[in-house]
Amino acid sequence: MKVIVTRTLKNIVKIKYDNGVLKVVANCFLSQAKLKRIIAENSEWVASKKQAEKNNLNIVLKEEKTAAKSNNVLFDSVLDSEIIKRIFAGKTTMILGDIVNIEESMYSKTYLDGNTLYISEKVFKNKQDRIKAVKAYLRKVAALYLASEISEFGSNVSLCPSKIQFKELDGVWLNCADAGQKVLTIDYRVTQLPQELRRYIIAHAFAHFRNAVHDEKFENYLSNIMPRYKDTERKLEKYAFFKDV
Numbered sequence: 321m322k323v324i325v326t327r328t329l330k331n332i333v334k335i336k337y338d339n340g341v342l343k344v345v346a347n348c349f350l351s352q353a354k355l356k357r358i359i360a361e362n363s364e365w366v367a368s369k370k371q372a373e374k375n376n377l378n379i380v381l382k383e384e385k386t387a388a389k390s391n392n393v394l395f396d397s398v399l400d401s402e403i404i405k406r407i408f409a410g411k412t413t414m415i416l417g418d419i420v421n422i423e424e425s426m427y428s429k430t431y432l433d434g435n436t437l438y439i440s441e442k443v444f445k446n447k448q449d450r451i452k453a454v455k456a457y458l459r460k461v462a463a464l465y466l467a468s469e470i471s472e473f474g475s476n477v478s479l480c481p482s483k484i485q486f487k488e489l490d491g492v493w494l495n496c497a498d499a500g501q502k503v504l505t506i507d508y509r510v511t512q513l514p515q516e517l518r519r520y521i522i523a524h525a526f527a528h529f530r531n532a533v534h535d536e537k538f539e540n541y542l543s544n545i546m547p548r549y550k551d552t553e554r555k556l557e558k559y560a561f562f563k564d565v
């Protein structure tokens with residue numbers, strides 16, 4: 321059975337069975353092993369859903385369509401101009417596709433609580449300092465979470481990078497020339513993007529392990545591991561402004 325896992329900052333595990341696919345929403349720091357255990361523990365429930373779906377296939381398909389529609393609405397509203405302004409002011413950011421507001425705290429350490437990133441009062445006063453603190457936090461998310469996402473993807477396609485490094489890159493999300501040498505040089509700000517877009521950037525990087533340039537062979541391989549990647553490329557354009565923050 322196909323399992324799609326979406327990671328979130330929220331401290332939840334949600335399992336939904338839909339048209340032969342198990343859709344799981346789970347906290348980003350919950351380990352893969354623990355998640356597998358939770359799914360196994362719910363196998364009876366999944367089996368019952370499978371049976372119910374067989375009986376009621378048409379209704380489920382209709383629900384699926386409605387859900388897809390509302391997801392698109394959410395995707396567009398994420399980037400309204402007010403939020404973009406706040407992002408440039410260092411008052412809002414995105415972490416793993418979730419909008420996160422930035423607030424001051426009496427503690428000196430930067431920490432995330434739900435959908436709020438707290439930074440110290442002193443740092444919060446100045447716009448440049450706020451942005452610097454957010455970037456430092458995103459670097460941590462890259463080292464803690466993005467790195468494991470990359471390793472997981474690599475093991476799925478049986479490719480292993482010789483080195484993974486996170487940098488601030490000019491105008492691009494990853495260094496394609498490095499990827500051709502099996503070195504993953506990825507902009508740590510990728511941690512702001514939703515899962516689908518992070519996945520595209522990782523897939524693109526791994527596709528360069530086989531083909532250094534963007535030729536037909538490269539595109540064929542990429543579409544094998546990510547069939548709708550052209551759509552994802554277009555969605556990614558909406559997030560280009562993150563490179564200017």
Ligand SMILES: [Zn+2]
Binds near residue numbers: 524528534
């Ligand atoms: Zn490339």
